[in-house]
Amino acid sequence: MKISIRAMSAVVIAATWSSWGCGGMDSAYSDGESAGAGDRSPGSGAPLPEPAPPGEEIEAESLYEAPVATGHSIWVANPKSGRVAHIDAATLTVSTIDAGDGPSHLAGVPGRAGDAVIVLNERSQDATLIERTEGGARRSTYPTAAHANSWAVARSGRFAVAWADARLEPGAPETEGFQELTVLDLSTGSSTLLAVGYRPLSVGFDAGETRAHAVTQDGIVSIDLTGGQPVLLDNVPLSDDPLGDNPLTRDVTVTPDGAYALVRRDGEAAIDVLRLGDGARVRVDVPAPVSDLDLQADGTRAVAVLRDTSQIAVLPVPAIFDAPTDFELVDVPERTVASVVLAPATDLALLYTNATPVKSLTLVPLASPAELRTVRLYSPVLGVFAAPSGRNAVVLHSTSAEGLAAFSVVRLDQPLPARIAATEAPPFAVALTDEHAVVAERDDRRGVFAAQIATLETLAVARFPLASPPLAAGIVADLRRAYVSQAHPDGRITFFDLDTGASRTLTGFELGARVVDGTTQGETP
């Protein structure tokens, strides 16, 4: 159970960052694509994908899941109490709202009258939509398929898909396909169970929300959302040889409009481009195996990294489908690069590697690749996160054998030296806005827990020790507050004033919600 909390959270981060175009990790978790828009607010971040060592335990087993932020609201589910705690980040007041039996996985729902979340209730096999309005909390319940543990929520907030990510159930037998997903139409209150391919890896929507798609080990299944009830369309296989194609060694990225999918396979010097409308597939051959692939947020350009030749291939999308040889190759001379993060709102490709201890980050302006710039770093790179504006990035460094760790703040828009900040424990979670970054540190064995807050404009960094292991970090930008939720049996979250550095910890969500001050009962029945 304790390990599963971390493992669960680990996948969430990949979803979080790719949803908001904030970069990603060069790790096995980059396999999945976006879990959909609206599942988190900008600036929120869950734990980093660092698997727990075997047998490692969280010091204080938390009854609470990692939080989700919507607007000024922070939501945390408590599977034991059957409630969802709501924390107003402005007033820091807490209330609890009854959900179903075993509420666990939360997702923010945009487009509602007030702050809203939807939570999966594992034991009652349903989901509760909770909307906070001035009049209180409004709830509605939707049946869901068994084993659901993940959400994809459409940008409009009309549709949500509850699905089962097998990677969160590592002990599941092979005969468990996790193939059922549930499409919720939150505007009509309907819930539709559908069976897709074996063990879905990601679920998303097209830009117009006329279709949803599920990337599974059997291919990409499209779901028509235009009728009264969601309907399964065809399954587009990813390969002509389904038995020879290992789903665990490939990435599938679907364009935001849902029209195309790009498939990268480990060790293959090619990228497959699929047109999901008719299942047509085109192979784009490149000079060397593709070590990483990233798609620009607007879906118009993909960048493939060719580690062996120190090159990147810039593929125009969707034009590459009709002209598979018509792409640009950019040399990155004398640099070892294997991974790419496309900085949002810019044309910058951030290149690095964590396969070897390389202490640099290479910035390639895709419009003028000759003007590439290499930023010297002072520790090997583990991962890179770009701010929403693309003007800054946070680079996490690998933890050394001696246990030393660090992160760097890099100005992408100015040729300034990187600012490295040592950590006393391995970085565990990152949250990033255009102005600030929060990096949570966590070492359960030594009991070292902290949050470091970086001001990106000045590159100033301040460290704040925490009382318990961090679970996730986030920033409520307009309130100028950061938060770090922590593992604690009664629920714990620490808020930081980004201007003064003053911190305040709230522990005991159920107790906090049970304060009766003569106006409200605190709990919403």
Place this chain on the structure above:
Amino acid sequence: MKKSAASLLVLLIACGDRNEFWDTPLGSPQVIGLEGSVALIDAPADRAFLLRRRGDQLLRQVVPVGRNLVASAATPDRRRVALLAAGDAVQDEPDDPAPQLTLLDAPASGDATVRVFPLEVQHSGVALDPRGEFAVVHAAPNAESGWQLAENPNELIFFDLRTGAHVTRSLRSFGGKPKRFTFTPPLGLPGGARRLLIVETEQDLAFIDLEHLDRPEISVRLTSGLDARVVRPEGVVFDDGDPQRDDDTRVAVRVDGGGDVITLTLQPAPNTPNGFTPFINLASVGGTVSDLSFVQTDAGLRVAALVPAARKAVLIEPDTSRTVDVDLGASLSKISLAGGDPNATTASAAGDVALLYGAEGSSSVGFWSFRQAPERPYRTVEILPLPSAVGAVYTLAGRPNARIAVGASSLFVLDLEQRTASPLSTAAGARLHVAADGGRMWVYQPNGTELAAIDAVGLGLARVQLQRTFSSVFDVADEGGGRSLFAVDANSGGAVTVVDALNPNPAEQLHAAGLFLTDAP
């Protein structure tokens, strides 16, 4: 002497119609030492004798206190006493003594003023504000008599002793009953400084605005409701924080049923009746906490929690719940802060040394310099082994860095600044009375005739032989200056021997006896 009373009873039994006073056993009358007098409660006669000295005269004031006295409380300055009477158990005649609260204001000189507040129903407990501004009548069943016939345990009657007004209200209850009351001084709260009453029930806390008794209380439920575990509050401490701020008043609660300390920050809540709401934090300290105190360290305000079973103190940062363990090297259960203003509402006004003492089986005290402990938790405690376990610690007025520690057969004058412990041997069973002016201590054995006067500064010792036995002593101010020692034998029909406390001269003793037998109804 009880035998004498019995003889008197036999003698008078044939006298026909008489007051039931004469049929009531003398029992164990209560004696209360006040600033300038001693009050002997003659419960069977529904009265109290207030005795004070003026020159060679022993003055007496008789005060009616109501029938069936069930509780009393006095302010720390010993100038105000509240006496709660339950009245007759059955009220079937209009003249039957009714329940009442009697308030005695006993100045350093002159007669006490008496105020009587009739009560509609019987109650069994009274809590008196240390500042003497409020009294709360409540239910407090004692082990012997239990509850009154029927009591609402959550009904509280508030008396504003400044105006005489009273308000009756029932606390919102989630199953608990009040068990302890803490009156705060004025605290800097949102909406203006005001005083609070913190009520600890068996499982909750309640905050009541004493300046606005019409406002609903704030209830803080300490149990999560997730299981049957009951978390009981076992004591609260508070700190007003920065005098310029109204959002940093903090309360810390130690609880039974878990190794947590709960801290509450009273933060602004503009749209609520009280204008503030508690912001809750839990800090795990790894064991049952025996005592708490707010302390001001170089790193800021901390809650110091003693965990005797782990032989440690834990410093808790109230805003973050971060903790730092301080190894004490001994099992110590009580904390007493040295120095500073004893009436201060914030830890920053206190000193930077604490005396740690008193755990079962422990014969050590600790001097703890906590200022640097958050950053440097080692070598901040000096343990001083003593020959016997310390059962109680007294303060000395005017000497904030001194404490009197009482052991089984010795007492120690502890200097927290110099970290010294000056021992004085005492006979087994001896009792200690510390003069309110801090100048001297009296050691005596109940029902004996001898006292030892100990100068609190130089520890000079003088023996005083009285002519009559006594059960307790009180060092009180004389009218017009000076101090007297009242040696009271309350069991002998009310007898008192008085000597000069500053220069006790056995040849100059004043006596009064048979007080309870005089002016009988």
